[in-house]
Amino acid sequence: xxxxxxxxxxxxDDALLxxxxxEEMARLADRPIKKLPTLRGRTVVNLFFEDSxxxxxxxxxxxxxxxxxxxxxxxxxxxxxxxxxxxxxALTLEAMGADAVVVRHHASGAPHRLATSDWIGGSVVNxxxxxxxxxxxxxxxxxxMRRHLAGAPDGGxxxxxxxxxxxxxxxxxxxxxxxxxxxxxxxxxxNVLLLGTLGAEVTLVAPPTLLxxxxxxxxCEVSYDLDSVLAKSDAVMMLRVQNERMNAAFFPTEREYAxxxxxxxxxxxxxxxxxxxxxxxxxxxxxxxxxxxxxxGRCTAVEQVANGVSVRMAVLYLLLGGNEPASPAxxxxxx
Ligand code: CP
Numbered sequence: 001x002x003x004x005x006x007x008x009x010x011x012x013d014d015a016l017l018x019x020x021x022x023e024e025m026a027r028l029a030d031r032p033i034k035k036l037p038t039l040r041g042r043t044v045v046n047l048f049f050e051d052s053x054x055x056x057x058x059x060x061x062x063x064x065x066x067x068x069x070x071x072x073x074x075x076x077x078x079x080x081x082x083x084x085x086x087x088x089x090a091l092t093l094e095a096m097g098a099d100a101v102v103v104r105h106h107a108s109g110a111p112h113r114l115a116t117s118d119w120i121g122g123s124v125v126n127x128x129x130x131x132x133x134x135x136x137x138x139x140x141x142x143x144x145m146r147r148h149l150a151g152a153p154d155g156g157x158x159x160x161x162x163x164x165x166x167x168x169x170x171x172x173x174x175x176x177x178x179x180x181x182x183x184x185x186x187x188x189x190x191n192v193l194l195l196g197t198l199g200a201e202v203t204l205v206a207p208p209t210l211l212x213x214x215x216x217x218x219x220c221e222v223s224y225d226l227d228s229v230l231a232k233s234d235a236v237m238m239l240r241v242q243n244e245r246m247n248a249a250f251f252p253t254e255r256e257y258a259x260x261x262x263x264x265x266x267x268x269x270x271x272x273x274x275x276x277x278x279x280x281x282x283x284x285x286x287x288x289x290x291x292x293x294x295x296x297g298r299c300t301a302v303e304q305v306a307n308g309v310s311v312r313m314a315v316l317y318l319l320l321g322g323n324e325p326a327s328p329a330x331x332x333x334x335x
Contacts, residue, residue: 003115003124004315007135007193015197016169019143021314022307028065029310039068042320045098047089048127049075049105054281054305055127055136059102062312068320071096086110090119098122099320108132108186123319131184131212131245136315137280138190140308141237142171142198144300147307148276149174149234172199177229178220179205180239180261180288183212184246187280188239192220203229207252207261226261230270237278238263238288254287264290268298276300 003009010018028034044063048056056072063070073093075081080089086105093101100123103111108130115124128134150168176195182188182204195202202220204211215222223229230236241257252260268277277293279301285291293299 002319003111004135004319005112005115005124005126006133007138007190007197009135010194010197012170012197012199015139015142015194018139018311018314018318019146020169021318022139022143022310025065025313025317026307026310028313029306035065035067037067038317039063039066039099039320041069042099043069043071043097044100044102044316045071045073045093045096046127047073047093047101047103049080049103049110050128052104052127054308055104055134058305058308059125059127059136059312059316061309062316063100065309065313066316068099068316071098086113087117087119090114090117094120094122100125100316102127104128106130125315125319128186130186131189132186133190133193134186134280135190135194136308136312137187138194139315140304140311141187141191141278141280142194143307143311144278144304145171145174145176145200145235145276148300149274170198171195174200174234175203175232176200177203177205177226177233177236178239179226179236179263181210181241181246182206182215182239183210184242185239187237189218191237192218196220203233205229205261207257209251226263226267227270230267231272233271233275235276235278236263236271237280238283240280240282241284241287243284258287262288262290263293265292265296268293268296271298278304280304 046056046059060070101120102125103114104127110129111124111126114120126133126135150171178188178191192202196219203223204220205223205226277299279289281301283289283294285294
């Protein structure tokens with residue numbers, strides 16, 4: 001495949017290939033020299049029209065660890081502020097010889113527009129578009145879940161039993177609860193799609209006003225009661241309340257939201273012992289998650305960021321078809 005626009009683009013085999021390749025990439029992180037020469041001479045452009053910390057930095061780190069040249073473009077401070085269009089910006093970057101364009105945009109559908117245009121010749125990777133999708137976030141979330149939860153055929157706790165044990169390549173039967181501002185969340189949509197492909201059972205928990213129209217057609221359950229689902233969750237993913245996209249008329253007060261949908265220490269204690277707490281970041285501490293939970297050993301938010309580098313290395317490697325084997329065992333060729 002040339003592009004990654006939606007988690008729905010990935011078959012089960014595609015997703016498992018990315019996750020298995022990411023495991024290979026993760027092994028590099030433990031080595032003194034963390035680089036592979038696989039994308040030497042290739043150029044990756046990070047095209048960010050919307051703010052980002054984790055995604056932009058981790059795509060940059062991923063491309064550099066594969067020895068690609070990286071061009072970072074941020075709309076802020078660029079000629080976009082003078083009114084330059086997406087097309088002219090894309091054509092300008094194409095002139096620099098981009099082999100892959102990693103795009104984040106406030107408009108849902110912008111990466112798809114780029115991928116189906118003749119403005120860009122290389123691969124397009126969606127790094128988050130509006131309220132639509134964030135497929136590499138879903139992949140890194142699945143990678144994190146698989147490391148903690150995969151591998152027990154009986155559904156029991158299996159901390160840190162990864163795919164290497166041969167019993168858990170996917171997330172079949174794992175129960176994942178996604179909580180909060182689903183309406184504005186591209187992370188939720190991509191996770192629901194990918195987790196379904198990997199066999200997990202997903203429940204969305206949100207106030208009715210923060211669920212999108214048509215959610216009943218998504219491949220998941222919906223609940224309005226967080227307390228009723230905690231005890232049967234293998235992972236609970238807290239979504240950021242996206243105040244910048246919020247219409248205040250439809251939002252409960254912050255206090256009311258935290259009381260009904262926030263994860264605090266008392267609620268965390270209701271989770272099974274093996275369950276993990278996830279957050280894609282950035283976090284609103286005190287709103288969807290308390291500092292006590294965010295800083296606890298059960299919260300994987302920082303681990304998710306580290307895993308994001310390995311997963312994005314895998315995505316770039318697979319899309320750009322590196323000329324060298326991905327395995328870090330190929331150390332003779334490292335730069
Ligand atoms: N999770 C995520 O996409 O974070 P950033 O907005 O910081 O990239």
